[in-house]
Amino acid sequence: MIEARRGASVSLNDLERRYDRVAAVAGVSLDILSGEFLTLLGPSGSGKSTTLMMIAGFETPTAGDIAIDGNSVVGVPPYRRNIGMVFQNYALFPHLTAADNIGFPLKQRGVRKAEREKLVREALQLVQLPGHGERYPRQLSGGQQQRVALARAIVFKPRLLLMDEPLGALDKQLRENLQLEMRRLHADLGITFIYVTHDQEEALTMSDRIAVMNAGLVAQVGRPEDLYDRPGSRFVASFLGESNFLPAIVRGIEDDVVVAECEGAIIRALCPGRPAAGEKVMLTTRPERIRFADGAFTSTAPQNRLNVTVTEAVFAGERCRYMLQAADGTAMVLKEPSSAAIRRRAVGERTEIAWSVADTILV
Amino acid sequence: MSERVEIRFEGLAATRQSGARVSWWLSWRPSVPLLLAAPLLLFMLAFYILPVLSMLMRSVNDPVWTLSHFASLTGDTVFLKVFANTLTTSLIVTVGALLLGYPVALSLVRAPRYAPVILALILLPFWTSVLVRSYAWMVLMGRHGLINEALLAGGMIEQPLRILNTPLATQVAMIHILLPYMVLPIANALRQIDPSLARAASGLGATPWATFRQITLPLSMPGVAAGVLLVFVLALGFYITPAMVGGTREITLSMLIAQQVDQLNWAYAATLSVVLLATALAIIAAFYRLPGVGSAFRTGI
Numbered sequence: 001m002i003e004a005r006r007g008a009s010v011s012l013n014d015l016e017r018r019y020d021r022v023a024a025v026a027g028v029s030l031d032i033l034s035g036e037f038l039t040l041l042g043p044s045g046s047g048k049s050t051t052l053m054m055i056a057g058f059e060t061p062t063a064g065d066i067a068i069d070g071n072s073v074v075g076v077p078p079y080r081r082n083i084g085m086v087f088q089n090y091a092l093f094p095h096l097t098a099a100d101n102i103g104f105p106l107k108q109r110g111v112r113k114a115e116r117e118k119l120v121r122e123a124l125q126l127v128q129l130p131g132h133g134e135r136y137p138r139q140l141s142g143g144q145q146q147r148v149a150l151a152r153a154i155v156f157k158p159r160l161l162l163m164d165e166p167l168g169a170l171d172k173q174l175r176e177n178l179q180l181e182m183r184r185l186h187a188d189l190g191i192t193f194i195y196v197t198h199d200q201e202e203a204l205t206m207s208d209r210i211a212v213m214n215a216g217l218v219a220q221v222g223r224p225e226d227l228y229d230r231p232g233s234r235f236v237a238s239f240l241g242e243s244n245f246l247p248a249i250v251r252g253i254e255d256d257v258v259v260a261e262c263e264g265a266i267i268r269a270l271c272p273g274r275p276a277a278g279e280k281v282m283l284t285t286r287p288e289r290i291r292f293a294d295g296a297f298t299s300t301a302p303q304n305r306l307n308v309t310v311t312e313a314v315f316a317g318e319r320c321r322y323m324l325q326a327a328d329g330t331a332m333v334l335k336e337p338s339s340a341a342i343r344r345r346a347v348g349e350r351t352e353i354a355w356s357v358a359d360t361i362l363v
Numbered sequence: 364m365s366e367r368v369e370i371r372f373e374g375l376a377a378t379r380q381s382g383a384r385v386s387w388w389l390s391w392r393p394s395v396p397l398l399l400a401a402p403l404l405l406f407m408l409a410f411y412i413l414p415v416l417s418m419l420m421r422s423v424n425d426p427v428w429t430l431s432h433f434a435s436l437t438g439d440t441v442f443l444k445v446f447a448n449t450l451t452t453s454l455i456v457t458v459g460a461l462l463l464g465y466p467v468a469l470s471l472v473r474a475p476r477y478a479p480v481i482l483a484l485i486l487l488p489f490w491t492s493v494l495v496r497s498y499a500w501m502v503l504m505g506r507h508g509l510i511n512e513a514l515l516a517g518g519m520i521e522q523p524l525r526i527l528n529t530p531l532a533t534q535v536a537m538i539h540i541l542l543p544y545m546v547l548p549i550a551n552a553l554r555q556i557d558p559s560l561a562r563a564a565s566g567l568g569a570t571p572w573a574t575f576r577q578i579t580l581p582l583s584m585p586g587v588a589a590g591v592l593l594v595f596v597l598a599l600g601f602y603i604t605p606a607m608v609g610g611t612r613e614i615t616l617s618m619l620i621a622q623q624v625d626q627l628n629w630a631y632a633a634t635l636s637v638v639l640l641a642t643a644l645a646i647i648a649a650f651y652r653l654p655g656v657g658s659a660f661r662t663g664i
Binding site: 056057058077078079080081082083084085087089091093094095104105107108109152153156 | 557559560562563564565566567568569570571573577578581582
């Protein structure tokens with residue numbers, strides 16, 4: 001087995017990449033820790049892939065610095081950086097067998113044939129493809145090609161592995177299996193992973209930390225649960241999962257809780273800053289954290305409450321999804337786990353909803 | 364989408380069952396393209412295939428049915444020398460065109476900004492008549508041509524060099540004329556290589572040279588094979604250029620054929636033509652068996 005090694009640390013300093021006037025990456029600063037699984041998450045055009053390509057050395061930054069283990073690598077060609085990379089389309093060499101593909105980086109490093117064959121066998125074992133070495137890429141399925149690409153990227157024991165939407169072309173079932181496998185591989189190898197995706201679920205499932213990118217900048221960095229529970233901006237709240245947004249006016253502050261008026265009701269929200277009274281703000285909460293507050297509803301945690309009308313009711317198997325409208329027309333979404341024991345709401349029904357103050361964030 | 368296809372399919376099946384009209388049309392459909400090509404096919408038959416066949420037939424039935432013309436070739440030193448010279452010239456031209464053409468094809472694909480200029484430089488001579496270009500070479504390489512005049516004026520030589528009417532003159536002029544047939548198939552093969560492969564190789568530790576040797580070059584081989592085949596086969600039957608700039612001592616098979624026709628020695632000329640045609644066909648057949656080449660031709664280079 002390939003033994004665990006210490007991963008490389010990567011630090012990006014005001015990294016910038018401009019094409020003519022347009023900045024694909026407009027000043028990214030990020031410290032990626034040794035052995036971390038960090039995901040760059042963002043919509044297309046957010047600069048996540050360009051950032052990855054600059055770390056790999058395929059793009060040259062127009063400003064800023066990239067340091068791996070404290071040493072600047074700007075100007076070092078890709079073939080001297082010793083970084084593993086998995087491409088979106090796998091980029092397997094079509095004229096080489098799977099084994100020769102995996103042996104390619106070893107050959108470049110002057111590893112002897114016997115040693116090479118041993119390492120290739122181990123790598124195939126690691127990605128669960130033993131005995132597939134003699135096949136050509138076109139004879140392998142998409143998932144198998146992906147595994148060969150992964151084996152090729154780790155066989156030479158790099159301390160940093162970059163992945164550019166490696167699961168994008170696979171179907172959902174396979175993608176979910178490979179997500180778990182990548183997590184396992186990350187734990188086994190102990191090296192640093194930098195992973196690029198636009199799929200928020202993938203990011204949440206796999207990452208130690210996520211850097212959400214938008215318009216060439218990092219919008220927020222944090223652990224998946226922190227980003228989900230405490231989005232720092234409206235963009236992060238809406239890109240990572242689904243969110244309700246309530247416009248409100250600040251009325252006061254109690255400890256670290258903001259008291260705001262919204263739809264004639266008083267809503268309490270968590271807030272890192274201290275907004276002034278009278279300021280117009282936006283409050284956000286997740287659809288699955290809202291409950292219908294009539295009937296048997298009980299709660300011990302402090303709650304926000306609001307009167308709404310049901311405008312749409314959709315049964316989606318494991319849960320029901322309701323579109324709601326508050327008094328002044330603000331639309332909200334509520335998701336409820338489905339159960340035969342819970343009464344389903346009818347369109348036009350007027351009711352009250354409630355959600356925890358801890359699940360309400362000022363963005 | 365699938366629904367529409369299904370409906371169409373059912374409709375087709377229904378009309379097929381109900382009436383003979385549609386099934387007549389369907390059964391005839393494959394031959395419609397053939398009908399469209401019929402005028403050209405007839406033209407080719409009347410004005411190309413029949414005359415060529417009747418010419419080639421003279422190698423076996425002039426004056427009576429015999430294989431003696433072919434049998435006598437084996438001991439014919441003139442023929443053997445000319446045939447060897449033709450093969451050597453074609454080989455040198457092919458190797459020369461490959462060595463000069465591959466870098467050009469690479470630059471055509473790797474420098475897209477200059478691609479139109481490079482392409483124009485390749486194609487402009489391509490569109491010029493072979494005759495004109497051969498005359499141009501004569502002007503350049505003649506005893507009082509530009510090259511000799513320049514060398515004399517520069518004091519590099521005292522007597523004009525004999526350049527025209529040498530094998531070298533033939534080879535240089537033929538490489539010039541056949542170069543596009545080498546560059547275009549190679550450029551096409553290079554263009555089909557996924558650019559992410561070179562990136563991947565570089566990321567995996569391959570230097571630019573190693574990437575070229577291990578990735579780009581092997582993946583471009585179908586194009587190289589196609590270019591080599593085209594140039595070699597075309598060079599085998601080249602006539603105008605060797606006749607105009609080449610020597611009278613090192614003649615090629617096509618020149619020998621022309622000579623024999625001039626002397627109304629039809630049977631010998633026909634026999635030589637069959638040999639030339641058979642050589643070309645044998646080479647094409649051999650190349651088609653190389654992996655990747657046949658498919659490269661079928662996908663259209």
